[in-house]
Amino acid sequence: MNKCRRFLLIVFLLPVILLTLTSVLWAAEPVKLGEINPLSGYLAKHGWEIHQGILYAVEEVNARGGLAGHRVELLSRDDRSSPEVAVNQAQELLYREKVVGLLGGYVDSLVGPISQLAARHRVPYVASASLQSALTRQWRNPYFFRVSKLEGIVEPLCQFISQTLKPQRVAILYMATPGSTEFATEVAGRLRRAGAALPLMEKFRPGARDFSVFLLKVKEAKADVLISGGFFPDNLILVRQMRERPVGLKAFIAPWGVAYPSFIEEMGPASEGLLGLCAWNPGVTMPGTEKESQAFVQGFRHRFGVEPNTTTMHGYTSARALLAALEKVLQKKEPLTGATICRELAGLDLLLPMERLKFDAYGDPMYYQQVVVQIQQRKMVVVYPPARATGRVQYPWDF
Amino acid sequence: MIFAQILISGFSLGSFYALIALGFSLIFGVTHAFNLAHGELILLSGYLAYYLWKFSGASPYWAVPVCLVVMPGAALLLNLLLRGVKAPFELNSLVITFGLALFLQNLMLWGFSADYRLIQPEMGRFLEAPGLRITETQVMLLLLSLAATGLTHWTLHHTFLGKALRAAIQDRRAALLAGINVRRMGLVAFGFGGMLIGVAGPLYAQTMYLYPAGGLEATLTAVVITIFAGVGRTRAILAGGWLLGVAESLATFLLGAGWRELVSAVLLIGLLIFRPHGILAKGEG
Numbered sequence: 001m002n003k004c005r006r007f008l009l010i011v012f013l014l015p016v017i018l019l020t021l022t023s024v025l026w027a028a029e030p031v032k033l034g035e036i037n038p039l040s041g042y043l044a045k046h047g048w049e050i051h052q053g054i055l056y057a058v059e060e061v062n063a064r065g066g067l068a069g070h071r072v073e074l075l076s077r078d079d080r081s082s083p084e085v086a087v088n089q090a091q092e093l094l095y096r097e098k099v100v101g102l103l104g105g106y107v108d109s110l111v112g113p114i115s116q117l118a119a120r121h122r123v124p125y126v127a128s129a130s131l132q133s134a135l136t137r138q139w140r141n142p143y144f145f146r147v148s149k150l151e152g153i154v155e156p157l158c159q160f161i162s163q164t165l166k167p168q169r170v171a172i173l174y175m176a177t178p179g180s181t182e183f184a185t186e187v188a189g190r191l192r193r194a195g196a197a198l199p200l201m202e203k204f205r206p207g208a209r210d211f212s213v214f215l216l217k218v219k220e221a222k223a224d225v226l227i228s229g230g231f232f233p234d235n236l237i238l239v240r241q242m243r244e245r246p247v248g249l250k251a252f253i254a255p256w257g258v259a260y261p262s263f264i265e266e267m268g269p270a271s272e273g274l275l276g277l278c279a280w281n282p283g284v285t286m287p288g289t290e291k292e293s294q295a296f297v298q299g300f301r302h303r304f305g306v307e308p309n310t311t312t313m314h315g316y317t318s319a320r321a322l323l324a325a326l327e328k329v330l331q332k333k334e335p336l337t338g339a340t341i342c343r344e345l346a347g348l349d350l351l352l353p354m355e356r357l358k359f360d361a362y363g364d365p366m367y368y369q370q371v372v373v374q375i376q377q378r379k380m381v382v383v384y385p386p387a388r389a390t391g392r393v394q395y396p397w398d399f
Numbered sequence: 400m401i402f403a404q405i406l407i408s409g410f411s412l413g414s415f416y417a418l419i420a421l422g423f424s425l426i427f428g429v430t431h432a433f434n435l436a437h438g439e440l441i442l443l444s445g446y447l448a449y450y451l452w453k454f455s456g457a458s459p460y461w462a463v464p465v466c467l468v469v470m471p472g473a474a475l476l477l478n479l480l481l482r483g484v485k486a487p488f489e490l491n492s493l494v495i496t497f498g499l500a501l502f503l504q505n506l507m508l509w510g511f512s513a514d515y516r517l518i519q520p521e522m523g524r525f526l527e528a529p530g531l532r533i534t535e536t537q538v539m540l541l542l543l544s545l546a547a548t549g550l551t552h553w554t555l556h557h558t559f560l561g562k563a564l565r566a567a568i569q570d571r572r573a574a575l576l577a578g579i580n581v582r583r584m585g586l587v588a589f590g591f592g593g594m595l596i597g598v599a600g601p602l603y604a605q606t607m608y609l610y611p612a613g614g615l616e617a618t619l620t621a622v623v624i625t626i627f628a629g630v631g632r633t634r635a636i637l638a639g640g641w642l643l644g645v646a647e648s649l650a651t652f653l654l655g656a657g658w659r660e661l662v663s664a665v666l667l668i669g670l671l672i673f674r675p676h677g678i679l680a681k682g683e684g
Binding site for chain 1: 401404405408409412415504505508512513514515516517518520525532536593594606607608610611612616647648651652656657659660
């Protein structure tokens with residue numbers, strides 16, 4: 001009988017002790033992180049993808065006990081794809097919630113204002129998707145870090161075009177956003193220097209409904225290759241209209257929006273042969289991170305019920321960087337201030353599925369490099385650089 | 400030949416604009432309800448068409464009759480919602496439909512996710528002449544906009560019901576004095592407007608892409624075309640759509656894609672100054 005009572009006592013007490021210990025552990029003040037993403041509006045698709053990547057990284061950390069015993073609390077805010085709202089949301093996170101770091105952001109028009117606000121408040125901001133070089137080079141901001149950079153797209157793209165496609169005449173269509181405009185200018189300069197003619201270079205406003213007349217101009221210009229600096233939805237319309245009325249292109253390449261499983265699903269057979277760029281995708285990972293990448297894909301699918309993509313991975317990578325820096329500060333038993341966190345961010349060197357992440361003196365990632373993929377049989381095949389290629393490029397096409 | 404191709408692009412784009420605007424103009428004309436959720440209703444119709452096309456594998460045009468039947472129901476629900484609105488009706492309807500638009504956006508975000516959706520036309524279906532190619536989507540846009548405009552115009556001008564609707568558009572008080580049940584005319588306008596939204600949705604999903612916040616653009620297009628045309632002028636809606644479509648296409652060709660919106664804005668301001676009652680208004684400009 002005594003044995004039985006003792007057993008019952010243990011059965012009763014054990015969970016109570018465990019719960020008490022856990023609550024004491026979690027009672028340590030949570031680390032508050034703020035995240036601002038376009039969760040509604042024109043860019044909502046990519047905003048949600050980044051949000052899920054960040055959330056997954058935070059949940060991963062909390063599942064293994066938090067950061068040095070501190071639970072991480074993620075405060076997510078929607079900027080509604082508008083810079084004004086992004087600033088308001090960032091102010092709320094900084095003034096009222098007193099977050100120790102900021103994450104997220106898609107396109108420079110949304111990231112730029114937040115980065116300046118973060119600098120004024122001396123709070124580190126690790127942007128998930130930002131390209132404009134002025135944000136780091138022109139206005140040196142010691143509190144701003146990002147996991148992507150323009151050079152990581154422009155360089156492989158231009159090398160691939162000049163070395164593999166060797167076009168005579170290139171047309172460029174780009175969006176009236178800071179990142180896309182700088183991208184187009186940079187690409188045009190490099191291709192001209194490589195000897196290609198650029199008979200057509202035009203910009204458009206986000207949300208354009210019709211590219212048929214622009215495509216007529218591409219045909220008139222007798223371009224071999226069209227580079228599109230539009231986003232996912234722009235490329236949906238552009239490619240569809242190009243397929244409806246072929247204009248004699250040998251290749252179509254878009255750094256944003258094409259290398260997505262959902263793009264292939266939406267376009268179906270019309271996506272065949274298109275070229276895109278990505279930093280990561282399930283099956284396209286940094287050498288040496290295959291296992292981690294696979295574990296991420298499986299865990300992500302289980303958690304969200306959807307396939308992660310390159311944008312998700314940008315969110316995940318930015319969160320991993322900030323979390324790693326925070327952990328280092330906490331392990332050193334130092335206060336979480338802008339200065340201590342930025343110091344640790346500046347000293348990071350992580351090998352992640354998307355890239356080896358080490359920031360340069362400007363807060364840009366030193367090793368960020370995208371790969372060129374071609375859609376073949378509705379799958380993404382890496383065709384450049386040769387060291388990471390999983391197949392050969394099929395060229396020319398007749399778009 | 401290149402100018403002929405540009406004109407075809409312009410007219411098909413204009414037809415698309417007209418289809419978006421027809422339902423808005425009719426409802427606004429009869430009921431004075433400034434429906435800011437008009438674009439969201441078009442999106443709902445577009446999503447319905449998209450999923451019908453996706454899961455049935457049939458031609459997307461088969462979705463048109465389904466949307467034609469379903470969407471008047473949604474429009475009549477909106478009419479029910481607006482029935483209890485107090486004066487000033489125009490302003491209050493604007494606030495309520497703005498709230499409804501936000502509600503529908505969030506509902507679509509929850510139900511359909513933030514992903515962009517697009518109905519893919521079958522490739523290789525087009526009409527071809529030397530130097531010219533007219534795609535199936537362009538033909539359907541032209542035909543359906545002509546049919547919708549023609550039917551609306553015929554109903555408004557050649558039926559007793561249409562005359563009552565026009566009377567309600569022109570002067571609600573005088574229509575009431577003439578024994579016309581203006582409230583019932585509102586119901587008819589919402590039902591008919593819902594049918595026009597039902598036609599516009601599938602074509603929107605095929606011409607543009609669907610995403611939950613995309614309704615605002617459709618609403619703005621509808622408002623602009625209604626201003627171009629003048630309230631209750633169905634033929635002028637098509638003419639206004641064509642004018643805007645052709646102007647945008649020519650601007651893209653002659654000046655560049657970046658000039659398109661500026662040219663539209665200049666055209667709109669010019670029309671408001673020189674023809675404030677609408678593009679085809681006689682003797683009022």
